Each structure stands twice: as structure tokens, then as C-alpha cells.
Amino acid sequence: MFRVRRRDRFTSIAGRRRALRALAALAGAWTPLARSKTAPSLTPESRFPGGRGRRIAELIGANGWAGAAGDVQMWRAMGISWGRGSVGPGQPDGPQDVMRIDKTSSAFDSDLPPALIANDRHGIGSLLQLGYTPGWNASVPGDSNSAPVDVEAWERYVDAVVRTYSAPPYNLRYFQIWNEAAGRLSGGLAQATFWNGPDADGNVKTSKPYEHAMQDYVERIHIPAARIIRKYHAYVVYGGWPDQGGLDNFRKWLEYRSPTLKERMLDWVDYIDTHYLQVAELDSLYQQYVRNGPARGVWQTEIGDAYMKDPHYLPRYFFDFAVWALDRNWDDPNKYLSMVYHWDGYESFRLTHRGPPRRTYNASGRSLVVLNQIANGSLASFSKPLQFDSGASGSALRSGHDVVMQVSADPGWQTVSVGGIKLQSPRNARVEFVDALTGTASARDDVALAWQDQALKIRFRVPDRVNGADNKPPKHLAYLVIRGVA
Template sequence: MTELFGFSRRRRALLAALAATGATSSAAPALAHAARRMAGSATGERRMAQLIGANGWPMTAADVAMWKAMGLSWGRDSVGPGQRNSPDDAVEVDKTGAAFDHDLPPVIVQNRRNGIGSLLLLGYTPKWNASIPGDTRSAPKDETVWTRYVEAVVRTYSAPPYNVRYFQIWNEAAGPLSGGAAQATFWHGKNFSARAEQAKPYDRAMQDYVELVHVPAARIVRKYGGFVVYGGWPDQGGLETYMQWLEYRSPVVKARMLDWVDYLDTHYLGVDALTPLYERYVANGPARGIWQTEIGDRYMRDPHYLPTYFFKFAVWALGHGWDDPNKYVSMVYHWDGFEPYRLTHRGNPRTYNVSGTSLVVLNKVVGGALAPFDGRVQFGQGASGLALRSGSDLVLQVRASGPGTVRISGLPGVQAGTLGVTMVDALTGEAADASAISARSDGSAMSIDFRMPDAGNGGDGAKRAHLAYLVVSPRAAA
């Protein structure tokens, strides 16, 4: 048998870079790496970072460096406040954030300069124009107030120096939810009550949203050459109900809402749930792609959640016509905060949490041009995972406890014995000791034996497991 285990010089350099990234937020190395990564958009290459975004914006150069290191290439946040107090107010669209307390124009310029896409969220209703008195999440009484705000936003930010092309209409508008709520959190109408047990269904939820909010705004977005991102269908709403909303044909606007959507958008769904949407609306049109503008949140209490989600998302995208860098995007909610599961911990200096470091590792280990692996991967008992190609490497994301095995068929270079294998902790980027891995070839396939640390590094159940990457690389010339 041919022994295949070995560390290439290039792989050692990668692991050294990972260790450095985990210890510092220095901007220069992260930005240089990001520039190489983002170049894939121009060449038609698909990159992991093209799939990854976050809610909020990077506000400083140090924030941008951390975004680049984590592979965050999209941001999402509000724009307003519009006419906050009365119909006599000027239409203000230069602020962002939940309280509209940050200046938006410099953020958009900085994003563009650093290759970060900007998704502007259009919403909601001023209290004085709300159909439910004082409720900003209800339909507008006067539709022209809404369209005046949308027009101001899109006209301003679609023009230089901002050149924004992606606009999201509202957020999580829906009717009764499958989880039992009579009305959606962000879309209220007749029969609404702040006391959930007293609320009753909003019978015109779909019609009012399509006719008063979505289509009027979508017409403006497209008038300025922009793309319409659906307003984030809530996971509790159910896919069947989402499809009913998309396909509802309004007799007033004489169109389906789907006719005025470029990118479908859902929240907090697993990757497999995207398949029926792809097959029904994307494979042969009319939609251009599928986004999830909110994922993560408390799911990130399991430190395996983000790396397994995005690795699986990449494998899925490669198998579902990923022919445009912006076709598939998922955005983490939220990129900073004080909870230990957020990507970063807010402070001076800001630091990575485990979830953020896991994205740094993912972005480094799977940072090359992506391609599907057409061979066969067979895991032994107690181990599971997925594989894809990243540049000249084959990368397997593996979840297991203790010892495990994997057999790889259809891998070029096996017979010549020119491949080396390394194992990298998916949460820290640390390389496993050489004694934890052995690889061999029988002439037609590679077999890898590995041993995960007994303690594991996470998991969402009673039994902890370890998440790591097995990286199969061409050996450096002697």
C-alpha cells in the first residue's frame, strides 16, 4: 500500500495564517486575503464568501477587517426614518439602525469600496399613517406616503456613489402562522391585539400586503434598475403558505406578487428546505435566486451550526445552478452583540466569539474556487460529513466522536501517492497532531483513519461531537 499522509509547505502556511487570524484583528492580512477571494466574482469562480452575509453594517476599518476575515460579503439594515412625525416632514433617508441613529451614506460608500454588498430594508409605516393607530407594522392609511419614502430611498441609493441594486421590501409579512399565532410579528391588520391570545386572523393580510406595500414598492425598485428581494418569509409561516402568497394574483394590480420578486427570501430554514423553492421558482424562472436574510441567532448556541450550515449550503448551491455570484446568500443574525453566540463580542477592542472564529476557519480552509466533488465518499460508523473541492484541495467537513474512517473513491492522484492529508479543528483552526491521522491507498481509493478529541467541540444534543476538516492536498515537491 502507498502511504499518503504528509503536510505540504502550503498547508503549513495556511495553518500558521489561521492561528494568526485567531489572535489578532489586524486589517492588512484580512483585506489582502479578501481581495483575492472577491476576485472570484469577476472570473466566474464561485467562492464560499459569496454565500455569506450578516445583519448590520461594519462601521469602522477594524470592523471591515473582521468582516473580511469571516467571509462576510453582504450586509443588511434599515434606511429611513422617512417622514417620522407628520406629513409635513421632509423625507429623510440618510439614517440606519433600529433607532435610525447611524449615518447611512458613509456606510454604503465604505461597503462598496471594500467589496461588501448592501441590502437596504424598506420599512415600515410612520405611526401617524398607520391603519392601526400608532402601529408601525400595520399597512399605511395613505399609500402615497409609503411610495414617497420608497422613491426617495431607491432614487438616492441607486445613484452614484452608492450604486445599490438590491432592496428588500418589508420584513416577515405573513398571515396566520403555522406555529399558532393569528397574525405575523411584522404585519398587523384588522383584529390585531398586542395580547396574542386575543388576536384574530387578519383576513386581508395577503391582499393588503401585495396591493398596498409590495407591488407599489417593487415597481419603483425596478424603475431604477434595482432588484426586489422578498421581505423575508418567516420560518413559522410554512412553505406551502409562502407559495400561496407568492402566487396570489391581485385583481387590483393584475399580477402575482411573484411577478414582482427577483430573489425569494426566507428566514431560519435549513438548507434542504430551499430545494422545493428552487425547483418551483428558480430552476426555470421567474426568480433569479434564493436568499435567507436571517439565519443563526439562538441556533448559534450550537457552535457547529454556522460552519455546518454554510458548508452544506455551498455543496447545495454547487448542485443547483450557482451560475451567478449573488444567486444564493444567507445572512447571519446578528454579527455583533453581548450574547456569547454572536459572531463578535461588542467592545473596544471587538473580539471574535466561537461562531465568528468558525467562519474565519471556514473562509481560510475553504477559501479557494469551489467545485463539486464527483467521486464517492463513504464514512464509517459514527462519522458523517460532506465534501467539495476548494482550489486544488478536496475538503471534507467531518462530524464524529472518537475514532473514525472515510473512504474516498474517484480522487485523481491516489495511485501516484502524491496527496497529503491534514485535519483542522473547525472551530479553532488548530491542526491535529500527525498521530491523529493516517491515510493509505489500495490503488483505486484513499482510506483515511482519524481520531477526534474525546471531549468534542460542540453539538446540539446530549452527546457532544467534534467538527473538523480533512483537507486532501497535492504534496509540495520535495
Template sequence: MLTALGWTTLRPLWPPIAAASARQGSASQAVGRRITDLIGSNGWASSPRDVAMWKEMGISWARGPVGPGQAHGASDPMRVDKTGNNNESDLPPVIIQNNHNGFRTLLLLAYTPLWNASVPGDSKSAPVDVKAWERYVEAVVRKYHASPYNLRFFQIWNEAAGKLSGGSPQASFWHGAARPGAGDDLHAPYERAMEDYVDKIHIPAARIIRRYGAYVVYGGWPDQGGLETFSQWLEYRSPKYNLRMLDCVDYLDTHYLAVKDMDYLYERYVRQGPARGLWQTEIGDRYMIDDHYLPRYFFDLAAWSLDRNWDDPDKYVSMVYHWDGYEPFRLTHRGPPVRTYNVSGRSLIVLNQTVGGVLSPLQQKLQFGPAASGSALYSDKQIVMQVRALPGWRTVDVPELRPPSSGRAKVRFIDALSGSTASVTQTALKWDDQGLQIRFRVPDLVNGHGGQGPAEHLAYIVVAQE
């Protein structure tokens, strides 16, 4: 009868939580980390309904711009009380509401007002008068680092780059100074892109931010730029300031990288410093056409972070672009008549509900049978595996994982997109001195689209002791 109910009787040894206490090395410092620490979004949650939806999806960070600064000339009053793509919304109540609801805020400092633009009519070009840029940064940080806002994170510019290796010849958001002979051709080579950005934008802003005891977030290196090129920028030393840009960055930031691609920056700049952490302030977008993208990304990021000294809740953050829109792959559809979840938004709800406890690494290696793969971690005392598999009966073993002292455990098979739990007849569990063995049946109608290969099902296997 116990087997029919999805239970099995086990020989009492020691509970899964003991594995967390047995962690070795730097990962043992990752105490109290949760999946919500990792999840952010671009934009703001404005209405009570939006706030409730953010909390249900596990979103804990918000990113948005601040302006307009001195919009029309150096004699304009300095205004830093607006936000939105066209500075159409009041910023102070947004931050107050974020604080009240437990959302962290990252303010984006950008761009150049047209009256001060090196390239006429181009807000992504370098400022003619760098002092005007500094006045804007000073006004923002002075206002919002103080009570009642108490912000500590400020991002400098967005996707500043020059020639992009393997991608566009020019960055979309950093056009720099006017170049002789280039005219209005933003695709012309810009050989001094790095030097101009570091001297005119980054170091002047970073010095101000740090003067107020706040943290500098790099402006998001675009994925097509290449990480070796990013390293060249980070390690470039300004003759003017005798500082590397890396000396003036607290949190490295990239856009749209896969989790495994972040190892390069972690090993080089985060593992032993000088950077405090590694963020991605834009992920998702059209990648979310793949319904598996977001749940896989954040589960992989959690497992990756647990193995890389996740000793601070702010160390690793990724922000979805975008939570709101009309495309079916966004987190939500804004309506009318009312805002509703898309598949990607529902997948975050399932992730937050399934992996909502305190996280710790599972040291043992998973051994999957044919046509299945995945990874695992602990959420409180539960083992949670995220699996990808083809239809039919599949297996996963965890050798040398000793069973719980209670002698009882339960296994559930949860659809990663809908949250539905399969019948207990679709799973079987055996746990003895040799380790944990699970059989699970993947439905014929899988929740993946396939793409270049056969369509797979994405699900969670949750093993709980009782």
C-alpha cells in the same frame, strides 16, 4: 518517513482538479464561486477593526434599514439618510465604506410612520395613504441606486405574513389594516393579510424598484410560517394589478430555515425561474448556541449551491443575525474594552481559511465508517471534507476517486472551531486505483455540546496534492 510526515506516495493518474472539469449538467456553470459569496450579516461594520474582523470571517454582505422617511407628517421633508434601529446613524458614509471595502449592501425598506398607520401607534400596520409609502420607496431607490452608491438590491418589508401555519396566529412585523371587531388585539385572525400586503406594500414598492433597474428581495418569510403558506402568498394574484406577488420578486427570502428545507422553493421557483435566486437574510440567532451550527450551515450551503446551478455570485446568500452583541453565541462580543471573537465568529474564520479557494463539487460519494458522517467539495485543487464524528479512530472512503498525477498527497485534520491542526500521527491516507481511504483520530475532548445525542467533534479533513 513520508507516512510519518502525513504524506503518501501515489501512482500518478490525474489530479483532483480534473474532477471539476468533468462536471456534468448545470453545476458546470458554477465557475469562480467562493464561500464568501454566501456569507452576509445584519448590521454594519463601522470601525476599521470591525471591517478587518468582517473580512477575516469572510462576510461580504451587509443588511440594514433606511429612514426615517417623513417621520411626522406628509408635509415633512423626505429624509432617507439614516439607518439603525432608531435611525441614529448616518447611512451614506456606511454605504460608501461598504463599497470601498468590498461589502455588498442590502437596504431594508420599512415600516409605516405612526402618523400614517392604519392601527394607531403601530408602525407594523398598513399605511392609510399608500402614496406616502411609495414616496418613501421612490426616494430611497432614486438616491441609492445612483452613483456614488450604486446599490442594486432592495428588500421590501420584513417577515410579512398573516396567520402562520404551525406557529403564531399573527406575524410579528405585519399587522396590516385595522380589522372590525379586533380592536388592538394583534393576535386576532387577519384574513386579508395577504391581500392587503400585496396591494398596499409589495407590488407598489416592487414596481418602483424595478423601474430603476434594481432587484426586489422579498422581506424574509419566517420559518414558522410554513413553505406551503409562503407559496400561497407568492402565487396570489392581485385583482387590482393583475399580478402575482411572485411576478414582482427577484430573490426569494426566508429566515432560519435549514439548508435542506430550501429545496422546496428552489425546485418550484428558482430552478427554471421566475426567481433569480434564494436568500436567507436572517440565520443563526439562538441557533448559534450550538457551536457547530454556523460552520455546518455554510459548508452545507456551499455544497448545496454547487449542485444547483450556482451560476451567479448573488444567487444564494445567507446573512447572520447577529454579528454583534453581548450574548456568547454572537459572532463577536462588542466589549468593553475591545471587540473580541466568540466561538461562532472563530468558526467562520476557520471556514474562510480552510475553504477559501474557488469551489467546485466533488462528484464521488463519501463512505464513512461507524460514528462518522459529513460532506465534501473542492477548494481550488484541495479536497475539503467537513466531518462530524465521535471520539476514536474513524474512517472515510471516496471510491473511484483517482489519485493526483504528482504521486504525492498530504492530509490534515483541522478543528472546525479553533483551527488547530492535529499531529500527522493522527491521520493516515491511502490512495490507489480503487479510490481514496483515510483514517483519522477524533480527540477524546470533542468540540461539540451534544444536546439530544452524544457530543460530536466537527472538523475538516483537507487532502492536498503536491
């Protein structure tokens, strides 16, 4: 049912590069933290000795599983705390097949149970994606991205997965239904890549619209699967709305009421899930569906991919995500999550290069290591005003007793003033200016703080050779860390 698929990219009017890629769950990816996300009965503080509050790593996941012990350590260093992968192959050749749900990866050639047990042992959350339709049961002949003819066959697969993996020793509580199901996309495509109807002809440009895309998905895939997931007291993660689908279209899908089942899909979704959106674009979904319910949280189960060619993309995304979440009632460790696609590979923009001879960090992976080290305390909002020179901008949060500012700036001397701040010991206070990609701290003479007009004023020297991509003009991304804030 699963196979590797490569998605075409399309450019929107705003010129944003779009990503359409299905979950190709590689057999290697894990997360850190001494905390189990597969057992909701654990309080979030119980896995953080001596610490309370939210952590940056709670926001960070990756597609795939980590394999070797060394991979686990790299996940831990990067702050990755969730993995996402396939489960199957189900009954690939016919209804007479024995139900097989013990394999994962794009080719179903890796064992799933030991990966899930290892994840739990290392405090890694596991999200299983349910899909797709075996060819023998496909409404579009041979197309595994089409609706099942026999819905009961789909239900047997879902029930087998959730019944098995929600029980000990796995105790999973999060299951994702399908991947990027949609109808006509806002970018002009008549059909989505992973939800095809009778007029799909294999060519995204010439296929006719799938007129009953919404109804077929809600009635034949989503609600049947969601009923089973909730029967086993687990949570329903929406299948990842594609970024080029448009949020107005997404709302129509979520709020669609089946004329046959007399129910809305939204009432069978616990976690709203999108792909490849910027943090600011998540806010309308939070305000409409999470702030006062019915959903429990906002996830993105795919971010990154070719966007990571910009080395600032991931550290800016996750810092912005943390600042955003702290201001939106981040009262549960699993409420907000974004998962990098993909954590390993041969492209230079992936988090790691798999080797040979050995796995190493790429720039994007190192940037997560730095972020996880810089903001490694209990997080809290920082509401004091920041006033930057015209050549710099940034935002801030609290990490333990520190204030951490992420700054994007032009070369040369820059200044930021922070009003209303109190220091535990002003004489002993210190500030560091740290490269966001390498973790290298600047020389002491290149950063200084002083009090001026009842505000803390920080001067910092941005290097002439900035670490940003060659765009117009390139910027330097760094962290200003004020130690010992009350």
C-alpha cells in the same frame, strides 16, 4: 418607522426553536472580498485576481454594518460579504416633514451614506430594507407594522430611497421590501409579528386573524414598491418569510393574484427570501421558482441568532449551503446568500463580542474564520462517493486543488474511503485533520492516507474531548483536507 423589537420564540411539533425577530440594524457590520456587489456590470472574476469560480464568502452576509477599520478586517476574516440595514426615518411625524433617508440603525442615529460608500470601497454588498409605516399613516392607529392609509406616502418614501441609492456614488441594486409580512402562521398564531391588521390587540395569543393580510400586503406594500425598484433597474428582494409561517403559506402568498391589480406578487419578486430555515428546506423553493424562473435566486436574510448557541450550527450551515449551491447552477455570485443575525453583541453566541476593552471573536465567529481559511479557493462540486465508518458522517467539495470534507464524528479512530479520486502526485499527497472551531490541525500521527482497493482511505483520530454542544451524544466537527488533488 424602525425600532428595536424583541420577538417571542415558539416551539413547533418538531421541537425546533423558532425565531421571530425584526431587523434591528446596528450601526456596525461589513463584509470582505475585493469584489463589489453593488455594481452588477462587474464580472464575478474581475475582482478575484488569478482565480475563477464561486467563493465561499459569496454566500455569507450579516445584519448591520461594520464601523471601524478593525471591524472590516474581522468581517473579511470571517468571509462576510454582505450587510443589511435600515434606511429612514422617512417622514415620521407627518406628510409635511422633509423626507429623511440618510440614517440607519435601529434608532436612526447613524449616518447611512458613508457606511454604504465604505461598504463599496471594501467590496461589501449593501441590502437596504424598506419599511415600515409611520404612525400618522397607519391603518391600525399607532401601529407601524400595519398597512398605510395613504399608499402614495409609502411610494414617496420608496421612490426617494431607491432613486437616491441606486444612483452614483452608491449604485445599489438590491432592495428588500418590508420584513416578515405574513397572515395566519402555521404554528397557530393568528397574525404575524410585523404585519398587523385591524384585529391586532397587541397580544399575539388573543389577536383575531387578519383576514385581508395577503391582499393588503400585495396591493398596498409589495407591488407598489416593486414597481419603483424595477423602474430604477434594481432588484426586488422579498421581505423575508418567517420560518414559522410555513412554506405552503409562503407559496400561496407568492402566487397570490390581486383581484384589483390583476397581477401576481411572484412576478414582482427577483429573490425569494426566507428566515431561519435549514438548507434542505430551501430546495423546494429553488426547484419551483428559481431553477426555471421567474426568480433569480434564493436568499435567507436572517439565520443564526439563538441557534448559534450550538457552535456547530454556522459552519455546518454554510458548508451545507455551499455543497447545495454548487449542485444547483450557482452561475451568479449573488444567486445564493444567507445573512447572520447578528454579527455583534454581548451574548456569547454572537459572531463577535463588542467589548470593552476591544472586540473579540466568539466561537461562532471563529468557526467562520476557519471555514473561510479552509475553503478559500475556487469552489466546485465533489461527486465522488464517500464511505464513512458508522461513527462518522460528512460531505465534501473542491476548493482550488484541494478536496475539503466536513466531518461530524464520535471520539476515537474513524475511517473514510473516497472512490474514484486522482491525485496530482500520490507520493507527495498529504491530508490534514483540522478542528472546525479553532482551526487547530491534529498531530501528523493522528491522520493518514493510503490506497486500498482503488480507493483513497483516510484514517483520523477524533479527540476524546469533542468540540460539540452537550447534546446526545456530543460530536466533533472538523475538516479533512486532501492537498494536491487533480
